[in-house]
Amino acid sequence: MLNRTRVQSGEPPKALVGWQGVAADLSSDQRAFKNVSWGKAMMWIFLLSDTFIFSCFLIAYMTVRMSTTVPWPNPSEVFALTIGGVHLPLILIAIMTFVLISSSGTMAMAVNFGYRRERVKTAALLMLTAILGAAFVGMQAFEWTKLIHEGVRPWSNPWGAHQFGSAFFMITGFHGTHVTFGVIFLLITARKVWRGEFDREARGFFTTRKGNYESVEIMGLYWHFVDLVWVFIFAFFYLW
Amino acid sequence: MVDVPLDTFGGLPPPEVPDVDLYHPKSWVTKYVFSQDAKVIAIQYSATAMSIGLLALVLSWLMRLQLGFPSIFSFIDATAYYQFVTMHGMMMVVYVLTALFLGGFGNYLIPLMVGARDMVFPYANMLSYWLYLLAVVILLASFFVPGGPTGAGWTLYPPQAILSGTPGRDWGIMLMLISLIIFIIGFTMGGLNYVVTVLQARARGMTLMRMPLTVWGIFTASFMALLAFPALLVGAVMMLFDRLLGTSFFMPSLVEMGEHLSYGGGSPILFQHLFWFFGHPEVYIVALPAFGIVSDLISVHARKNIFGYRMMVWAILAIGALSFVVWAHHMYVSGMNPYFGFFFATSTLIIAVPTAIKIYNWVLTLWRGNIRLTLPMLFALAFIVTFINGGLTGLFLGNVVVDVPLSDTMFVVAHFHMVMGVAPVLAIFGAIYHWYPKVTGRMLDETLGRIHFWITFLGAYLIFFPMHYLGLMGVPRRYHEMGEMAFVPQSAQTLNAFITVMALIVGTAQMVFFFNVVWSYFKGKPAGHNPWEAASLEWQTPETPPPHGNWGRELPVVYRWAYDYSVPGAASDFVPQNQPVASRPASDEDR
Numbered sequence: 140m141l142n143r144t145r146v147q148s149g150e151p152p153k154a155l156v157g158w159q160g161v162a163a164d165l166s167s168d169q170r171a172f173k174n175v176s177w178g179k180a181m182m183w184i185f186l187l188s189d190t191f192i193f194s195c196f197l198i199a200y201m202t203v204r205m206s207t208t209v210p211w212p213n214p215s216e217v218f219a220l221t222i223g224g225v226h227l228p229l230i231l232i233a234i235m236t237f238v239l240i241s242s243s244g245t246m247a248m249a250v251n252f253g254y255r256r257e258r259v260k261t262a263a264l265l266m267l268t269a270i271l272g273a274a275f276v277g278m279q280a281f282e283w284t285k286l287i288h289e290g291v292r293p294w295s296n297p298w299g300a301h302q303f304g305s306a307f308f309m310i311t312g313f314h315g316t317h318v319t320f321g322v323i324f325l326l327i328t329a330r331k332v333w334r335g336e337f338d339r340e341a342r343g344f345f346t347t348r349k350g351n352y353e354s355v356e357i358m359g360l361y362w363h364f365v366d367l368v369w370v371f372i373f374a375f376f377y378l379w
Numbered sequence: 380m381v382d383v384p385l386d387t388f389g390g391l392p393p394p395e396v397p398d399v400d401l402y403h404p405k406s407w408v409t410k411y412v413f414s415q416d417a418k419v420i421a422i423q424y425s426a427t428a429m430s431i432g433l434l435a436l437v438l439s440w441l442m443r444l445q446l447g448f449p450s451i452f453s454f455i456d457a458t459a460y461y462q463f464v465t466m467h468g469m470m471m472v473v474y475v476l477t478a479l480f481l482g483g484f485g486n487y488l489i490p491l492m493v494g495a496r497d498m499v500f501p502y503a504n505m506l507s508y509w510l511y512l513l514a515v516v517i518l519l520a521s522f523f524v525p526g527g528p529t530g531a532g533w534t535l536y537p538p539q540a541i542l543s544g545t546p547g548r549d550w551g552i553m554l555m556l557i558s559l560i561i562f563i564i565g566f567t568m569g570g571l572n573y574v575v576t577v578l579q580a581r582a583r584g585m586t587l588m589r590m591p592l593t594v595w596g597i598f599t600a601s602f603m604a605l606l607a608f609p610a611l612l613v614g615a616v617m618m619l620f621d622r623l624l625g626t627s628f629f630m631p632s633l634v635e636m637g638e639h640l641s642y643g644g645g646s647p648i649l650f651q652h653l654f655w656f657f658g659h660p661e662v663y664i665v666a667l668p669a670f671g672i673v674s675d676l677i678s679v680h681a682r683k684n685i686f687g688y689r690m691m692v693w694a695i696l697a698i699g700a701l702s703f704v705v706w707a708h709h710m711y712v713s714g715m716n717p718y719f720g721f722f723f724a725t726s727t728l729i730i731a732v733p734t735a736i737k738i739y740n741w742v743l744t745l746w747r748g749n750i751r752l753t754l755p756m757l758f759a760l761a762f763i764v765t766f767i768n769g770g771l772t773g774l775f776l777g778n779v780v781v782d783v784p785l786s787d788t789m790f791v792v793a794h795f796h797m798v799m800g801v802a803p804v805l806a807i808f809g810a811i812y813h814w815y816p817k818v819t820g821r822m823l824d825e826t827l828g829r830i831h832f833w834i835t836f837l838g839a840y841l842i843f844f845p846m847h848y849l850g851l852m853g854v855p856r857r858y859h860e861m862g863e864m865a866f867v868p869q870s871a872q873t874l875n876a877f878i879t880v881m882a883l884i885v886g887t888a889q890m891v892f893f894f895n896v897v898w899s900y901f902k903g904k905p906a907g908h909n910p911w912e913a914a915s916l917e918w919q920t921p922e923t924p925p926p927h928g929n930w931g932r933e934l935p936v937v938y939r940w941a942y943d944y945s946v947p948g949a950a951s952d953f954v955p956q957n958q959p960v961a962s963r964p965a966s967d968e969d970r
């Protein structure tokens with residue numbers, strides 16, 4: 140407590156620079172991250188945790204891809220479609236990726252309109268995002284069905300290493316589950332926005348907390364994260 | 380300690396965090412059963428964890444009976460022994476210690492110590508407990524399914540964990556994995572709460588560098604758990620698929636009973652990496668809260684500020700960060716590139732530096748303190764001694780050349796029981812003796828407490844100290860009986876019998892504790908608001924036990940760190956955190 144005497148003598152504390160400044164800001168009064176609400180902080184930390192989950196999945200996939208002695212099937216052939224007589228490698232995945240990335244765009248617009256409290260536009264954009272998300276899941280279901288018809292199973296497949304099917308179903312399944320949950324929550328949020336629950340701060344059914352437009356942004360954080368993860372899955376699973 | 384009083388310049392800061400919108404329960408059920416109050420959730424977590432702890436204790440007795448008096452208990456055959464080892468280990472580490480420190484102490488202490496009314500998301504907090512309970516029920520269910528619980532060892536290494544030679548291969552392993560998955564989901568809900576509450580919901584004046592070290596310990600541990608459990612989750616999901624769907628993530632090509640299995644091409648080592656990426660941080664997930672708690676107990680009961688507070692905080696953070704880059708020291712015998720062995724040995728030994736700093740600081744805090752040998756203090760001192768003991772053997776095992784011969788011997792069992800079994804349990808007992816008066820308004824009985832302390836402390840050494848010696852002689856770990864091992868002298872058996880008797884005595888002595896907890900709740904000496912004359916915020920609540928919302932009308936305002944003990948010139952030998960800085964001596968109205 141030696142410094143107290145110094146401070147009480149009237150000399151103002153010096154602003155700290157560099158790392159010390161960062162540490163001082165983070166450890167400052169009441170909140171480490173100023174202007175970050177509880178919900179947003181929670182979502183960021185949850186996403187960090189989720190990042191570890193997806194990283195583990197992807198690293199595990201890469202490990203088994205190296206450990207197996209059987210050749211790995213060629214993804215651009217496996218995921219090729221013949222449309223109108225033209226053989227197009229990875230076409231479905233390309234469309235799915237496009238749809239999902241576009242949904243990030245509509246989500247960002249929804250967040251923007253949410254902060255302007257434009258109820259109708261926000262709800263419509265959320266709906267659009269949900270529809271794009273659902274389309275993604277639908278295409279994924281199509282892809283799963285196609286592969287299953289071709290004989291791909293989690294434990295084996297006609298073209299090579301068993302781990303191909305295992306990793307494929309596990310990783311896309313886990314990601315697809317994330318998208319599905321996202322779609323459900325998008326619909327719920329869209330409904331709330333539409334009914335004006337955020338305008339009149341209606342209380343949540345379970346949490347009894349007052350609603351507000353920030354939920355749209357938190358929803359958006361999750362949605363962008365799910366899209367980002369897809370980019371990695373796309374790169375590491377389909378392109379490699 | 381650079382502690383700038385906030386009100387010196389420009390008065391009190393305005394509240395940045397609006398007062399929470401508390402949920403007010405209306406019925407008995409929403410108040411005490413499906414409660415959203417962190418304090419009730421804390422007690423639910425603690426009670427459940429302690430019940431599981433008792434069960435795990437009984438399992439350890441059964442193992443010890445078999446080891447001490449082989450072939451007397453016919454019902455403990457090799458299968459049962461493996462199942463007991465596995466369930467004992469997994470229960471103690473995950474379902475007892477993690478749940479008790481984070482779910483129990485975290486829930487009770489974080490809001491009170493940082494001056495919040497509750498956790499930030501009470502509803503998710505409630506779900507966290509019920510998922511934990513579900514995980515526990517599923518785990519216990521595995522005792523009743525055909526084939527019994529899994530006997531794969533708490534590390535659950537594949538391929539053996541899911542091959543037919545291992546007990547519980549049919550149901551036990553699946554229930555174990557499912558239970559772990561649910562535990563992790565439940566923990567995530569709680570863990571997000573603990574972390575966000577500390578980061579974003581502190582009282583006015585409560586800067587991070589004024590928080591008690593208990594909060595720092597629990598906070599860092601929760602954050603680590605959020606990053607470490609994902610690896611276990613992924614490992615559990617993939618093993619479940621290997622078992623249920625016949626995928627080969629972890630399964631190499633295998634011949635079982637002369638039959639070539641359909642598995643092939645997987646990587647068993649991958650599971651070990653995933654498991655220990657979780658498993659090693661897990662050690663610190665139970666150690667860091669204990670570190671924090673012990674720092675506070677020592678400071679309060681030695682009437683001195685903690686020595687080197689800042690260093691203590693940085694040491695906690697450094698240990699937390701480093702513990703993510705040491706995991707493969709559990710895998711030396713699995714074989715690895717020598718450069719990796721070198722890297723992991725080095726990083727393991729580096730962790731000893733911040734840990735040693737903490738120990739020196741505890742000792743320096745005690746140095747010339749006005750030590751009150753209360754029960755919490757006794758347990759805190761016992762923790763330090765035990766942790767040093769376990770930590771030193773950890774340095775042995777961290778070195779590849781020393782670890783390889785000692786690995787899978789009783790030496791390892793002695794090491795990890797000292798460091799993550801006995802030491803955290805001592806910290807938990809100390810914490811319970813310390814905070815019980817806040818939770819119930821009554822003191823725990825002193826005499827019973829002292830009996831409990833001495834039997835537990837000395838007894839733990841009588842149980843685990845000889846195991847070092849057994850291990851050095853080569854007695855293997857996870858063996859149901861020693862059989863024909865010519866290199867182990869006959870006297871080892873005598874020692875084993877001795878250990879068993881001690882284990883029975885120490886285990887039974889815990890009944891004294893549980894009796895004390897129940898008896899004192901009704902008949903204990905009334906404690907008043909602040910029996911230990913502690914400065915930290917949880918002792919300054921307007922009511923004891925603190926009611927829903929903790930602080931009554933006004934949220935507290937914090938003016939100083941949590942360690943103003945024996946301040947020269949102050950009126951009493953402690954200054955509560957919420958007492959304004961003033962030149963006048965503390966008077967009663969400040970309290």
Ligand code: HEM
Nearest residue numbers: 439442464465468471472532533534799800856857858882
């Ligand atoms: C009176 C207290 C305890 C006794 C007598 C005891 C005894 C034992 C025994 C006999 C074993 C099996 C040794 C072997 O054959 O390999 C064991 C394993 C183990 N114990 Fe304890 N234990 C106690 C408390 C604890 C606590 C508090 C923890 C918490 C960390 C713990 C964690 C473990 C673990 C992780 C294993 C390894 C399980 C495995 O090998 O899979 N034990 N214990």
Ligand SMILES: [Cu+2]
Nearest residue numbers: 659662708709
């Ligand atoms: Cu370790």
